[in-house]
Amino acid sequence: MEWMIGLGALVSFAGIAGLIWCVLLALQARKTAADEDDMRSRLQRVVILNMAALGVSALGLMIVVSGILLS
Structure with a gap:
């Protein structure tokens, strides 16, 4: 079940990359929002x-x- 551990690590890494992307989008919205309604819709x-x-x-x-438990 080593392949499950590797697959799970890749999926987790993709989720963490998505979280970092969300932080960058929020910072960009904070800098470039024209008014509060625009920033609210972006956020x-x-x-x-x-x-x-x-x-x-x-x-x-x-x-x-699951991969660890099935090993």
């Missing part, structure tokens, strides 16, 4: 992406734990 999209990236990362960790 609402970032929150959705953030939750998706967190879910992907958690799924990867579950795959890693």
Whole structure:
């Protein structure tokens, strides 16, 4: 089950990369937003992406734990 551990690590890494991307999007929205409504709408999209990236990362960790338990 070593392949599950590797796959889970890749999925977790993709989720962490997504979280970093969300931070960069939030910082960009903070710098370039014209008004509060524009910034609010941008940050609402970032929150959705953030939750998706967190879910992907958690799924990867579950795959890693499953691979370890099945070894």
